[in-house]
Amino acid sequence: MSQIGDWFVFLVVILLLLWWLWFQFARWLHAPPSLRLRRLMQDGSVERDEQVEWLEACGYEVLSGKHRIPLGVAVDEGPMQATRLYFDYLVQKEELYYLVKMDRARKPIEWTASGLRERLLAYALLFPECEGIIIADPKGQSIHTVRFKVEDEDG
Template identity: 35%
Template sequence: MQVDGYLMVIITVLLLFLFYRGIQSWLRKPAVLRRGLRFELNEEIEEHPAVDLLKSAGYEVISGKLKVPLTFKVNRMELHSRLFIDYVAVQGEELFLVRLERPRQPVDWTGSGVRRELLPFLLLYPDCSGLLYIDADYSEIKVIVLDSDDE
């Protein structure tokens, strides 16, 4: 009988500890200030070496190039711009935005360089699992995932 009592105490303490850790983790997560923009997939997928590279790496390309129009209001004046997403790919249940390397716009592979060039994509679509940056000339896929420095 005493073994059952000890076992119940251990299980209760373990459940309380897991509940405490879950609440702490939830409280430390940054609040999403705004839901990400929604986009419609472009079923027209142009043939490109990057598509073959993605397929060979286990990704399924589900959308071709997307143009994301942006409007900023600065002192009541509207400024227009846009972002381009080259492809959208999935691997299992994970959705990734795909950006091709552009020789005229090289990415400085430092924290600030990645933030400057690629963060807007990850912030506009917080539901995506990350961004795939493809250098087709070198057959290289870089997986970029936004994470926090907080432990």
């Protein structure tokens, strides 16, 4: 009789685990898109420096800074290799969110459609709730906002 009780407890534990997994998945699936941005704001601290002050002088509220997004890449059946995407700041202006990449001399931006796509599309796909990606150059005193739009083949 003890074995039947053990199997019953085992079955109840498995059912509770499956219910919990389903609940977590449903919660994740229905979470608002801005939830990821709120987590980024909590995770990234802002160090006051010239770049932050310049962005604020340009009308942006700097919410967080210096982010690393860990990614894994596998080719065919090979092992998962770790890599990261970096962006400098998450800012807000007029209730809209933007990711900020600072323009650096050692890795200049290629200002063509294909160059911008290769360099920035991953950020737009990871954070679709952002209005765009800002390329900021405090030395040149310029701010450019890059947006992506998927177009129809016909149009």
